[in-house]
Amino acid sequence: MTEQILLNNARIFDGKKMLDKNLSVLIENSEIKQVAGHAEFEGFTGSQYDLTGQTLMPGLVDCHVHLCYTASGDPRADGDKMGASQFTLTALKNAQETLHGGVTAVRDCGGRDYMEFGVRDAINRGEFDGPSIYASGKIICMTGGHGHIHGRVADGVEEVRKAVREQILQGCDLVKIMATGGVMTPGVNPEDAHYNAEEMASGVHEAHRFHKRTASHAQGTEGILNAVNAGIDSIEHGIFLTQQCIDLMLEAGTYIVPTFAALFNILDNADNSDGSKIPEFIIEKCIRIGETHKQSIKDFYTAGGKIAMGTDAGTPHNKHGKNADELRLMHANGISAIDCLRMSTFNGIDLMGLDKHGMIDKGYAADILVVQGDPSKDIEMVANTDNHVLVIKAGKIIKNKF
Numbered sequence: 001m002t003e004q005i006l007l008n009n010a011r012i013f014d015g016k017k018m019l020d021k022n023l024s025v026l027i028e029n030s031e032i033k034q035v036a037g038h039a040e041f042e043g044f045t046g047s048q049y050d051l052t053g054q055t056l057m058p059g060l061v062d063c064h065v066h067l068c069y070t071a072s073g074d075p076r077a078d079g080d081k082m083g084a085s086q087f088t089l090t091a092l093k094n095a096q097e098t099l100h101g102g103v104t105a106v107r108d109c110g111g112r113d114y115m116e117f118g119v120r121d122a123i124n125r126g127e128f129d130g131p132s133i134y135a136s137g138k139i140i141c142m143t144g145g146h147g148h149i150h151g152r153v154a155d156g157v158e159e160v161r162k163a164v165r166e167q168i169l170q171g172c173d174l175v176k177i178m179a180t181g182g183v184m185t186p187g188v189n190p191e192d193a194h195y196n197a198e199e200m201a202s203g204v205h206e207a208h209r210f211h212k213r214t215a216s217h218a219q220g221t222e223g224i225l226n227a228v229n230a231g232i233d234s235i236e237h238g239i240f241l242t243q244q245c246i247d248l249m250l251e252a253g254t255y256i257v258p259t260f261a262a263l264f265n266i267l268d269n270a271d272n273s274d275g276s277k278i279p280e281f282i283i284e285k286c287i288r289i290g291e292t293h294k295q296s297i298k299d300f301y302t303a304g305g306k307i308a309m310g311t312d313a314g315t316p317h318n319k320h321g322k323n324a325d326e327l328r329l330m331h332a333n334g335i336s337a338i339d340c341l342r343m344s345t346f347n348g349i350d351l352m353g354l355d356k357h358g359m360i361d362k363g364y365a366a367d368i369l370v371v372q373g374d375p376s377k378d379i380e381m382v383a384n385t386d387n388h389v390l391v392i393k394a395g396k397i398i399k400n401k402f
Protein backbone atom coordinates (compact mmCIF):
# COMPACT_ATOMS: atom_id res chain seq x y z
CA MET A 1 0.00 0.00 0.00
CA THR A 2 1.26 3.43 -0.85
CA GLU A 3 1.39 5.82 2.07
CA GLN A 4 1.60 9.54 1.42
CA ILE A 5 2.09 12.55 3.67
CA LEU A 6 2.01 16.12 2.36
CA LEU A 7 3.88 18.83 4.27
CA ASN A 8 2.56 22.17 3.05
CA ASN A 9 4.01 25.66 2.71
CA ALA A 10 7.23 25.17 4.61
CA ARG A 11 10.28 27.33 4.74
CA ILE A 12 12.92 24.83 3.63
CA PHE A 13 16.54 24.28 4.56
CA ASP A 14 17.53 21.63 2.03
CA GLY A 15 20.73 20.44 3.73
CA LYS A 16 22.95 23.06 2.09
CA LYS A 17 20.94 26.30 1.94
CA MET A 18 17.63 27.99 2.72
CA LEU A 19 15.41 27.85 -0.36
CA ASP A 20 14.19 31.24 -1.46
CA LYS A 21 10.47 30.44 -1.35
CA ASN A 22 8.11 28.29 0.69
CA LEU A 23 7.37 24.91 -0.84
CA SER A 24 5.46 21.72 -0.11
CA VAL A 25 7.04 18.30 0.28
CA LEU A 26 5.27 15.08 -0.67
CA ILE A 27 6.47 11.94 1.10
CA GLU A 28 5.62 8.58 -0.42
CA ASN A 29 6.48 5.55 1.70
CA SER A 30 10.06 6.08 2.87
CA GLU A 31 11.10 8.67 0.26
CA ILE A 32 10.61 12.27 -0.73
CA LYS A 33 8.50 12.00 -3.86
CA GLN A 34 8.21 15.65 -4.86
CA VAL A 35 9.14 19.16 -3.72
CA ALA A 36 7.01 21.86 -5.36
CA GLY A 37 4.71 24.83 -4.87
CA HIS A 38 1.50 24.17 -3.01
CA ALA A 39 -0.60 24.56 -6.18
CA GLU A 40 0.99 21.39 -7.62
CA PHE A 41 -0.77 19.31 -5.00
CA GLU A 42 -4.29 20.66 -5.41
CA GLY A 43 -6.91 18.02 -4.75
CA PHE A 44 -4.57 15.94 -2.55
CA THR A 45 -6.80 14.17 -0.04
CA GLY A 46 -4.30 12.22 2.07
CA SER A 47 -2.66 13.05 5.37
CA GLN A 48 -1.32 16.62 5.37
CA TYR A 49 0.11 19.31 7.65
CA ASP A 50 0.27 23.06 7.23
CA LEU A 51 3.82 24.18 8.06
CA THR A 52 3.29 27.91 7.58
CA GLY A 53 5.80 29.74 9.78
CA GLN A 54 7.83 26.57 10.35
CA THR A 55 11.01 25.23 8.78
CA LEU A 56 11.41 21.79 7.22
CA MET A 57 14.93 20.39 7.06
CA PRO A 58 16.74 17.03 6.87
CA GLY A 59 16.89 15.14 10.16
CA LEU A 60 19.99 15.89 12.21
CA VAL A 61 23.10 13.72 11.86
CA ASP A 62 25.33 13.02 14.85
CA CYS A 63 28.69 11.68 13.71
CA HIS A 64 29.93 10.68 17.16
CA VAL A 65 27.82 8.80 19.69
CA HIS A 66 28.28 5.80 21.98
CA LEU A 67 24.96 4.01 22.14
CA CYS A 68 26.19 1.56 24.79
CA TYR A 69 27.21 4.33 27.24
CA THR A 70 24.71 5.51 29.85
CA ALA A 71 25.59 9.23 30.05
CA SER A 72 25.58 9.11 33.85
CA GLY A 73 28.39 10.80 35.80
CA ASP A 74 30.50 7.68 35.39
CA PRO A 75 29.39 5.58 32.40
CA ARG A 76 32.29 3.15 32.76
CA ALA A 77 31.29 2.27 36.32
CA ASP A 78 27.76 1.65 35.05
CA GLY A 79 29.11 -0.57 32.30
CA ASP A 80 31.02 -2.69 34.79
CA LYS A 81 27.70 -3.69 36.34
CA MET A 82 25.91 -4.39 33.06
CA GLY A 83 25.50 -7.70 31.25
CA ALA A 84 24.89 -8.34 27.57
CA SER A 85 21.12 -7.97 27.73
CA GLN A 86 21.39 -4.66 29.57
CA PHE A 87 23.90 -3.27 27.08
CA THR A 88 21.68 -4.27 24.20
CA LEU A 89 18.56 -2.71 25.70
CA THR A 90 20.49 0.40 26.73
CA ALA A 91 21.74 0.83 23.18
CA LEU A 92 18.22 0.40 21.79
CA LYS A 93 16.71 2.87 24.26
CA ASN A 94 19.49 5.38 23.56
CA ALA A 95 18.98 5.02 19.81
CA GLN A 96 15.26 5.67 20.18
CA GLU A 97 15.79 8.71 22.41
CA THR A 98 18.27 10.01 19.84
CA LEU A 99 15.66 9.74 17.10
CA HIS A 100 13.05 11.48 19.26
CA GLY A 101 15.60 14.29 19.64
CA GLY A 102 15.44 14.95 15.90
CA VAL A 103 18.51 12.91 14.93
CA THR A 104 17.84 10.54 12.04
CA ALA A 105 21.38 9.20 11.50
CA VAL A 106 24.34 8.51 13.79
CA ARG A 107 27.83 7.07 13.73
CA ASP A 108 28.54 4.95 16.78
CA CYS A 109 32.23 5.58 17.44
CA GLY A 110 32.95 2.80 19.91
CA GLY A 111 30.66 0.15 21.34
CA ARG A 112 30.87 -2.76 23.68
CA ASP A 113 31.74 -6.22 22.40
CA TYR A 114 29.68 -5.60 19.22
CA MET A 115 26.40 -5.57 21.18
CA GLU A 116 25.43 -2.36 19.40
CA PHE A 117 25.65 -4.20 16.06
CA GLY A 118 22.50 -6.21 16.79
CA VAL A 119 20.67 -3.01 17.65
CA ARG A 120 22.00 -1.34 14.52
CA ASP A 121 20.93 -4.22 12.30
CA ALA A 122 17.43 -4.47 13.81
CA ILE A 123 16.87 -0.71 13.42
CA ASN A 124 18.38 -0.51 9.96
CA ARG A 125 16.11 -3.39 8.88
CA GLY A 126 13.11 -1.42 10.19
CA GLU A 127 12.22 -3.80 13.04
CA PHE A 128 12.53 -1.00 15.61
CA ASP A 129 12.33 2.78 15.33
CA GLY A 130 15.69 4.47 15.50
CA PRO A 131 18.14 6.56 13.51
CA SER A 132 20.15 5.06 10.65
CA ILE A 133 23.23 3.70 12.40
CA TYR A 134 26.79 3.22 11.22
CA ALA A 135 29.02 1.63 13.87
CA SER A 136 32.74 1.15 14.33
CA GLY A 137 32.71 -1.83 16.69
CA LYS A 138 35.68 -1.86 19.04
CA ILE A 139 37.98 1.10 19.04
CA ILE A 140 41.54 0.13 18.14
CA CYS A 141 44.21 1.37 20.54
CA MET A 142 47.69 0.64 21.83
CA THR A 143 48.58 -1.22 25.02
CA GLY A 144 47.73 1.12 27.89
CA GLY A 145 46.36 3.67 25.42
CA HIS A 146 43.16 5.68 25.46
CA GLY A 147 40.25 3.25 25.33
CA HIS A 148 42.30 0.17 26.22
CA ILE A 149 39.92 -0.99 28.94
CA HIS A 150 37.23 -2.07 26.45
CA GLY A 151 38.88 -1.52 23.08
CA ARG A 152 40.84 -3.86 20.82
CA VAL A 153 44.41 -3.46 22.01
CA ALA A 154 46.89 -3.83 19.15
CA ASP A 155 50.57 -2.88 18.91
CA GLY A 156 52.72 -2.66 15.81
CA VAL A 157 51.86 -2.47 12.15
CA GLU A 158 50.88 -6.15 11.77
CA GLU A 159 48.64 -6.26 14.79
CA VAL A 160 46.86 -3.02 13.95
CA ARG A 161 46.13 -4.44 10.51
CA LYS A 162 44.71 -7.57 12.08
CA ALA A 163 42.59 -5.54 14.50
CA VAL A 164 41.07 -3.66 11.55
CA ARG A 165 40.33 -6.95 9.78
CA GLU A 166 38.61 -8.23 12.92
CA GLN A 167 36.27 -5.23 13.02
CA ILE A 168 35.45 -5.73 9.35
CA LEU A 169 34.78 -9.43 9.95
CA GLN A 170 32.39 -8.53 12.77
CA GLY A 171 30.54 -6.14 10.45
CA CYS A 172 31.75 -2.62 11.20
CA ASP A 173 30.75 0.27 8.92
CA LEU A 174 33.74 2.40 9.84
CA VAL A 175 37.00 1.92 11.72
CA LYS A 176 37.95 4.01 14.78
CA ILE A 177 41.63 4.28 15.68
CA MET A 178 43.01 6.12 18.68
CA ALA A 179 45.76 8.59 17.74
CA THR A 180 46.26 10.14 21.17
CA GLY A 181 45.40 9.94 24.81
CA GLY A 182 42.05 11.28 25.97
CA VAL A 183 39.92 12.44 28.82
CA MET A 184 37.96 9.34 29.79
CA THR A 185 40.82 6.88 30.36
CA PRO A 186 42.78 7.29 33.61
CA GLY A 187 46.54 7.71 33.37
CA VAL A 188 46.80 8.97 29.78
CA ASN A 189 47.39 12.50 28.48
CA PRO A 190 45.28 14.01 25.70
CA GLU A 191 48.41 15.79 24.49
CA ASP A 192 50.43 12.58 23.88
CA ALA A 193 50.52 10.74 20.58
CA HIS A 194 49.65 7.05 21.00
CA TYR A 195 49.93 5.17 17.72
CA ASN A 196 53.01 6.18 15.77
CA ALA A 197 52.79 7.22 12.12
CA GLU A 198 53.44 3.71 10.78
CA GLU A 199 50.80 2.02 12.95
CA MET A 200 48.24 4.67 12.07
CA ALA A 201 49.01 4.40 8.35
CA SER A 202 48.68 0.63 8.52
CA GLY A 203 45.22 0.79 10.11
CA VAL A 204 43.83 3.48 7.83
CA HIS A 205 45.18 1.82 4.71
CA GLU A 206 43.69 -1.54 5.64
CA ALA A 207 40.27 -0.03 6.38
CA HIS A 208 40.26 1.87 3.09
CA ARG A 209 41.26 -1.26 1.16
CA PHE A 210 37.93 -2.71 2.23
CA HIS A 211 35.95 0.48 1.59
CA LYS A 212 35.51 1.47 5.24
CA ARG A 213 35.77 5.09 6.34
CA THR A 214 38.08 5.86 9.23
CA ALA A 215 37.75 8.09 12.28
CA SER A 216 40.47 8.90 14.75
CA HIS A 217 40.15 10.10 18.28
CA ALA A 218 42.92 12.70 17.99
CA GLN A 219 43.53 15.45 20.53
CA GLY A 220 47.28 16.22 20.71
CA THR A 221 49.10 17.77 17.76
CA GLU A 222 51.47 14.91 16.91
CA GLY A 223 48.66 12.35 16.90
CA ILE A 224 46.49 14.59 14.73
CA LEU A 225 49.35 14.87 12.23
CA ASN A 226 49.88 11.09 12.25
CA ALA A 227 46.21 10.51 11.53
CA VAL A 228 45.91 13.18 8.83
CA ASN A 229 49.09 12.02 7.11
CA ALA A 230 47.70 8.47 7.17
CA GLY A 231 44.65 9.68 5.21
CA ILE A 232 42.10 9.54 8.03
CA ASP A 233 38.57 10.62 7.05
CA SER A 234 37.73 12.42 10.29
CA ILE A 235 39.54 13.80 13.29
CA GLU A 236 37.39 13.44 16.40
CA HIS A 237 37.70 16.26 18.96
CA GLY A 238 40.78 17.93 17.37
CA ILE A 239 41.95 19.79 20.44
CA PHE A 240 45.54 20.88 19.84
CA LEU A 241 45.40 21.98 16.20
CA THR A 242 48.35 23.93 14.82
CA GLN A 243 48.49 25.85 11.55
CA GLN A 244 50.30 22.84 10.07
CA CYS A 245 47.42 20.55 11.06
CA ILE A 246 44.88 22.95 9.58
CA ASP A 247 46.79 23.35 6.30
CA LEU A 248 47.16 19.60 5.85
CA MET A 249 43.51 18.96 6.70
CA LEU A 250 42.28 21.60 4.25
CA GLU A 251 44.42 20.07 1.53
CA ALA A 252 43.20 16.52 2.27
CA GLY A 253 39.57 17.51 2.91
CA THR A 254 39.68 15.93 6.36
CA TYR A 255 36.62 16.46 8.52
CA ILE A 256 36.65 17.49 12.17
CA VAL A 257 33.91 16.30 14.49
CA PRO A 258 34.33 18.73 17.43
CA THR A 259 32.06 17.16 20.13
CA PHE A 260 31.77 20.35 22.21
CA ALA A 261 29.02 18.65 24.22
CA ALA A 262 31.47 16.15 25.71
CA LEU A 263 33.60 18.78 27.42
CA PHE A 264 30.71 21.12 28.14
CA ASN A 265 28.63 18.55 30.01
CA ILE A 266 31.58 17.42 32.13
CA LEU A 267 32.57 20.97 33.08
CA ASP A 268 28.93 22.03 33.57
CA ASN A 269 28.44 19.17 36.07
CA ALA A 270 31.90 19.29 37.64
CA ASP A 271 30.50 20.22 41.04
CA ASN A 272 28.59 16.90 40.97
CA SER A 273 25.62 18.72 42.49
CA ASP A 274 23.23 15.97 41.41
CA GLY A 275 25.22 13.40 43.37
CA SER A 276 26.42 11.59 40.24
CA LYS A 277 30.17 11.49 40.60
CA ILE A 278 32.28 12.30 37.56
CA PRO A 279 35.74 10.86 38.28
CA GLU A 280 38.15 13.64 39.29
CA PHE A 281 40.76 12.82 36.61
CA ILE A 282 38.13 13.43 33.90
CA ILE A 283 37.25 16.87 35.25
CA GLU A 284 40.90 17.81 35.67
CA LYS A 285 41.72 17.01 32.04
CA CYS A 286 38.67 18.87 30.69
CA ILE A 287 39.67 22.01 32.58
CA ARG A 288 43.18 21.66 31.14
CA ILE A 289 42.13 21.41 27.48
CA GLY A 290 38.72 23.14 27.22
CA GLU A 291 39.79 26.60 26.08
CA THR A 292 42.40 25.27 23.64
CA HIS A 293 39.71 23.11 22.05
CA LYS A 294 37.41 26.08 21.47
CA GLN A 295 40.20 28.13 19.91
CA SER A 296 41.32 25.26 17.65
CA ILE A 297 37.84 24.71 16.24
CA LYS A 298 37.44 28.47 15.78
CA ASP A 299 40.70 28.58 13.80
CA PHE A 300 39.71 25.55 11.71
CA TYR A 301 36.29 27.02 10.94
CA THR A 302 37.73 30.43 10.03
CA ALA A 303 40.21 28.71 7.69
CA GLY A 304 37.29 27.01 5.88
CA GLY A 305 37.78 23.48 7.22
CA LYS A 306 35.12 20.80 6.92
CA ILE A 307 33.16 20.22 10.13
CA ALA A 308 30.48 17.62 10.88
CA MET A 309 28.33 17.72 13.99
CA GLY A 310 29.01 15.16 16.70
CA THR A 311 28.36 15.07 20.43
CA ASP A 312 30.10 12.06 22.00
CA ALA A 313 26.66 11.31 23.51
CA GLY A 314 26.86 8.75 26.28
CA THR A 315 29.86 10.36 27.99
CA PRO A 316 29.23 12.01 31.41
CA HIS A 317 25.89 13.89 31.44
CA ASN A 318 25.95 14.01 27.63
CA LYS A 319 22.49 12.60 27.09
CA HIS A 320 21.20 10.65 24.13
CA GLY A 321 18.28 12.66 22.74
CA LYS A 322 19.85 15.99 23.71
CA ASN A 323 22.22 15.81 20.73
CA ALA A 324 20.80 19.04 19.28
CA ASP A 325 22.41 20.92 22.19
CA GLU A 326 25.62 20.64 20.17
CA LEU A 327 24.30 23.20 17.66
CA ARG A 328 23.94 25.76 20.46
CA LEU A 329 27.53 25.10 21.53
CA MET A 330 28.84 25.30 17.94
CA HIS A 331 27.01 28.60 17.43
CA ALA A 332 28.32 29.98 20.73
CA ASN A 333 31.82 29.18 19.48
CA GLY A 334 31.45 31.44 16.46
CA ILE A 335 29.93 29.14 13.84
CA SER A 336 27.09 30.85 11.95
CA ALA A 337 23.62 29.38 12.36
CA ILE A 338 23.35 28.40 8.70
CA ASP A 339 26.72 26.63 8.87
CA CYS A 340 25.59 24.82 12.04
CA LEU A 341 22.61 23.52 10.05
CA ARG A 342 24.83 22.35 7.16
CA MET A 343 27.31 20.67 9.50
CA SER A 344 24.46 18.86 11.23
CA THR A 345 22.76 17.55 8.08
CA PHE A 346 24.51 17.38 4.70
CA ASN A 347 28.05 17.34 6.09
CA GLY A 348 27.27 14.54 8.53
CA ILE A 349 25.83 12.40 5.76
CA ASP A 350 28.78 13.26 3.52
CA LEU A 351 31.19 12.07 6.21
CA MET A 352 29.18 8.91 6.86
CA GLY A 353 28.89 8.16 3.16
CA LEU A 354 25.17 7.39 3.42
CA ASP A 355 23.66 7.45 -0.05
CA LYS A 356 20.48 9.46 -0.77
CA HIS A 357 20.16 10.96 2.72
CA GLY A 358 20.74 14.42 4.19
CA MET A 359 18.97 16.50 1.55
CA ILE A 360 15.40 17.66 0.99
CA ASP A 361 15.01 16.66 -2.63
CA LYS A 362 13.15 14.20 -4.82
CA GLY A 363 14.39 10.65 -4.35
CA TYR A 364 16.05 11.26 -0.97
CA ALA A 365 15.10 9.42 2.21
CA ALA A 366 12.17 11.01 4.02
CA ASP A 367 14.24 11.69 7.15
CA ILE A 368 12.84 15.06 8.13
CA LEU A 369 12.81 17.49 11.03
CA VAL A 370 10.26 20.32 11.19
CA VAL A 371 10.94 23.11 13.67
CA GLN A 372 9.22 26.32 14.73
CA GLY A 373 10.40 29.59 13.21
CA ASP A 374 13.63 29.96 11.26
CA PRO A 375 16.68 28.14 12.69
CA SER A 376 19.00 30.00 10.28
CA LYS A 377 18.12 33.13 12.26
CA ASP A 378 17.63 31.59 15.72
CA ILE A 379 19.62 28.45 16.49
CA GLU A 380 17.35 27.67 19.46
CA MET A 381 14.63 26.64 17.01
CA VAL A 382 16.67 23.51 16.32
CA ALA A 383 18.94 23.29 19.39
CA ASN A 384 16.02 23.23 21.84
CA THR A 385 13.95 20.10 21.14
CA ASP A 386 10.84 21.84 22.58
CA ASN A 387 10.78 23.72 19.27
CA HIS A 388 10.73 20.50 17.21
CA VAL A 389 7.30 20.00 15.68
CA LEU A 390 7.71 16.86 13.58
CA VAL A 391 10.35 14.15 13.42
CA ILE A 392 9.93 11.80 10.47
CA LYS A 393 12.16 8.77 9.83
CA ALA A 394 11.92 6.90 6.54
CA GLY A 395 8.44 8.37 6.03
CA LYS A 396 7.15 7.39 9.47
CA ILE A 397 6.09 10.11 11.89
CA ILE A 398 8.04 9.59 15.15
CA LYS A 399 7.29 12.83 16.98
CA ASN A 400 4.23 14.94 16.26
CA LYS A 401 3.42 18.14 18.14
CA PHE A 402 0.49 19.09 15.89
Ligand SMILES: [Zn+2]
Pocket residue numbers: 064065066109110312
Ligand atom coordinates in the same frame (compact mmCIF):
# COMPACT_ATOMS: atom_id res chain seq x y z
ZN1 LIG B 1 33.81 9.19 21.84
